Amino acid sequence: MRESYHDELDQIGATLVELTQYVATAMVSASTALLETDLDSAQAAIAGDHRVDDLRTGVEERCFMLLARQQPVAGDLRTITTALATAADLERMGDLAVHIAKVARMRYPSAAVPAEVRPSLEQMGLLAARLSVKVGEVIEGRDVPLARELEAEDDLMDALHRELFSILLADSWSHGIEPAIDVTLLGRYYERFADHAVLVARRVIYLVTGVWPEEVGAKVG
Amino acid sequence: MRESYHDELDQIGATLVELTQYVATAMVSASTALLETDLDSAQAAIAGDHRVDDLRTGVEERCFMLLARQQPVAGDLRTITTALATAADLERMGDLAVHIAKVARMRYPSAAVPAEVRPSLEQMGLLAARLSVKVGEVIEGRDVPLARELEAEDDLMDALHRELFSILLADSWSHGIEPAIDVTLLGRYYERFADHAVLVARRVIYLVTGVWPEEVGAKVG
Numbered sequence: 001m002r003e004s005y006h007d008e009l010d011q012i013g014a015t016l017v018e019l020t021q022y023v024a025t026a027m028v029s030a031s032t033a034l035l036e037t038d039l040d041s042a043q044a045a046i047a048g049d050h051r052v053d054d055l056r057t058g059v060e061e062r063c064f065m066l067l068a069r070q071q072p073v074a075g076d077l078r079t080i081t082t083a084l085a086t087a088a089d090l091e092r093m094g095d096l097a098v099h100i101a102k103v104a105r106m107r108y109p110s111a112a113v114p115a116e117v118r119p120s121l122e123q124m125g126l127l128a129a130r131l132s133v134k135v136g137e138v139i140e141g142r143d144v145p146l147a148r149e150l151e152a153e154d155d156l157m158d159a160l161h162r163e164l165f166s167i168l169l170a171d172s173w174s175h176g177i178e179p180a181i182d183v184t185l186l187g188r189y190y191e192r193f194a195d196h197a198v199l200v201a202r203r204v205i206y207l208v209t210g211v212w213p214e215e216v217g218a219k220v221g
Numbered sequence: 222m223r224e225s226y227h228d229e230l231d232q233i234g235a236t237l238v239e240l241t242q243y244v245a246t247a248m249v250s251a252s253t254a255l256l257e258t259d260l261d262s263a264q265a266a267i268a269g270d271h272r273v274d275d276l277r278t279g280v281e282e283r284c285f286m287l288l289a290r291q292q293p294v295a296g297d298l299r300t301i302t303t304a305l306a307t308a309a310d311l312e313r314m315g316d317l318a319v320h321i322a323k324v325a326r327m328r329y330p331s332a333a334v335p336a337e338v339r340p341s342l343e344q345m346g347l348l349a350a351r352l353s354v355k356v357g358e359v360i361e362g363r364d365v366p367l368a369r370e371l372e373a374e375d376d377l378m379d380a381l382h383r384e385l386f387s388i389l390l391a392d393s394w395s396h397g398i399e400p401a402i403d404v405t406l407l408g409r410y411y412e413r414f415a416d417h418a419v420l421v422a423r424r425v426i427y428l429v430t431g432v433w434p435e436e437v438g439a440k441v442g
Contacts, residue, residue, distance in 0.1 A: 064302060071292040081285060084305070168398055177389055180398050184405045 005070050012062050012083050013139060019055045019090045020136030022048060024129050026097035027193070031125025033104035034186070035118055037111045045101035052094035059087040082207050086139070089196040093132065096193045103182055114175045117183050120164045124190040127157055131197040138201050142208050147201035151213075157194040161187050226291050233283050233304050234360060240276045240311045241357030243269060245350050247318035248414070252346025254325035255407070256339055258332045266322035273315035280308040303428050307360070310417040314353065317414045324403055335396045338404050341385045345411040348378055352418040359422050363429050368422035372434075378415040382408050 026045045033042035063080045066072060072080060104112050113121060131153055138147045164187045167173065168180050206212045247266045254263035284301045287293060293301060325333050334342060352374055359368045385408045388394065389401050427433045 064298065067288060067302075068294050068298050073289050077285065077289050081288075081305070084302070085309075088306075088309070165402065168402060173398060177394060177398070177401050180401055181386065181389060181405045184402045185409065188406065188409060 005066070005072075005076075008062060008066055008070075009076065009079060012059055012066075012080070015055055015059050015062075016083060016086055016090065017136045017140045019052060019059070019087065019094075020132050020139065022052050022055065023090055023093045023097065024132035024136070026052065026094055026101075027125065027129045027132055030097040030100040030104070031122070031129065033101050034112055035122055035125065037104070037108060039105065039108050042101040042105040042108065046098050046105070049094050049098050052091055056087045056091040059083060063087075078207060082203050086200050086203060089200050090135075093193050093196045096189045096196075097128075099189045100186060103186060107182070112179075112182055113186070114179055114183075116172075117164060117167050120160050120167065121183075121186060121190075124157060124160045124164075124187070127153060127160070128190055128193050128197075131157075131194055135197050135200050138204050142204060144205050144208050147205045148213075150198055150201040154194045154198045157191060161191045226287070226293075226297075229283060229287055229291075230297065230300060233280055233287075233301075236276055236280050236283075237304060237307055237311065238357045238361045240273060240280070240308065240315075241353050241360065243273050243276065244311055244314045244318065245353035245357070247273065247315055247322075248346065248350045248353055251318040251321040251325070252343070252350065254322050255333055256343055256346065258325070258329060260326065260329050263322040263326040263329070267319050267326070270315050270319050273312055277308045277312040280304060299428060303424050307421050307424060310421050311356075314414050314417045317410045317417075318349075320410045321407060324407055328403070333400075333403055334407070335400055337393075338385060338388050341381050341388065342404075342407060342411075345378060345381045345385075345408070348374060348381070349411055349414050349418075352378075352415055356418045356421050359425050363425060365426050365429050368426045369434075371419055371422040375415045375419045378412060382412045 026048050029041045029045035029048070032038055033045060063084050066080055067077075070076075106112070131150060134146060134150060134153070137143060138150070164183060168183060173180070202213050247269050250262045250266035250269070253259055254266060284305050287301055288298075291297075327333070352371060355367060355371060355374070358364060359371070385404060389404055394401070423434050
């Protein structure tokens with residue numbers, strides 16, 4: 001019984017890693033859709049979301065079954081409650097990728113964003129995709145040093161986000177209100193995506209070390 | 222033992238209701254800060270957030286303790302996992318109220334928003350406060366009919382949100398980009414606040430009826 005129990009825990013971890021791969025793929029497609037005005041990529045990001053939702057539901061069902069049947073305590077209980085929270089964050093990251101793809105789709109065949117914000121958004125997209133891949137590695141290896149690195153990457157996302165606002169607010173912005181609204185929302189989606197990635201990494205740190213990393217309030221907000 | 226166990230479950234429910242009251246208060250203060258350019262209200266909303274965080278942590282600790290010690294099954298297990306998810310939603314609603322208060326504080330002593338968007342934002346603020354109060358009633362009474370009503374209120378929030386965009390995009394908008402960015406983000410905060418309220422209501426429906434309400438995908442997105 002114990003053995004199949006730990007098999008189940010391993011399976012939950014593997015599904016979470018699989019979830020990060022789907023989320024990373026969705027983010028790559030969404031950013032491609034946005035920057036290359038590519039409708040197929042937008043549709044791919046949007047259509048793939050049901051798979052993220054299904055995997056999240058699968059993790060939840062397995063966790064609830066383990067909670068009900070195996071009555072885990074201490075470390076195992078914490079592993080399961082962490083998995084539940086992590087699955088919720090990853091699903092939300094998938095939703096945010098879909099939001100980005102939908103902006104691209106809504107404006108197609110026009111480009112959704114003016115040329116001067118593309119370099120910033122391109123970097124935000126690359127960073128977001130990298131964050132999802134790293135989050136998979138953090139989960140798979142319970143890798144605390146890598147989890148701490150994500151913090152620094154998130155600072156970079158915040159800097160790119162500020163850069164985006166400074167472009168919108170420059171006198172040279174000549175595109176009016178509608179693209180400014182789109183860019184504001186896109187910036188928010190990328191920033192929230194990174195916030196959720198950092199939350200997942202922080203939970204792994206807590207799971208392994210028993211100590212919650214500092215300043216979480218600032219990130220959660 | 223069983224008796225103290227159900228006392229604990231009742232206590233968790235009572236704390237969730239208390240959480241909704243703090244969230245409603247924060248939302249009222251944040252909207253007041255925004256519409257009346259009132260710094261004290263902004264500070265009150267921001268300063269009160271630690272109480273929301275503490276209550277959420279308290280719910281989590283009680284839930285984990287029950288999971289570890291009492292090995293609940295079936296309905297009780299579902300009650301506890303629902304409480305965990307609900308507490309997370311309510312904390313996020315508190316965060317969103319803080320975001321609104323921070324926009325007001327950042328622009329103080331100027332008004333954060335131009336006159337023509339104030340009626341829409343005022344209605345969004347009233348609706349958001351009402352949603353948090355109703356969510357408390359839904360949790361307290363496991364009130365499925367009221368939970369279903371929240372759905373309709375959320376449709377109203379979406380309509381107000383669209384109205385906000387139509388004002389931003391009208392030719393008569395003369396305030397330039399910066400207030401447009403603020404209003405875009407404020408609209409998003411109110412909309413997300415309502416989305417989380419609906420999620421809490423949907424979880425109560427599921428808890429009581431065993432059936433997840435339709436179209437959740439649309440709301441979660």
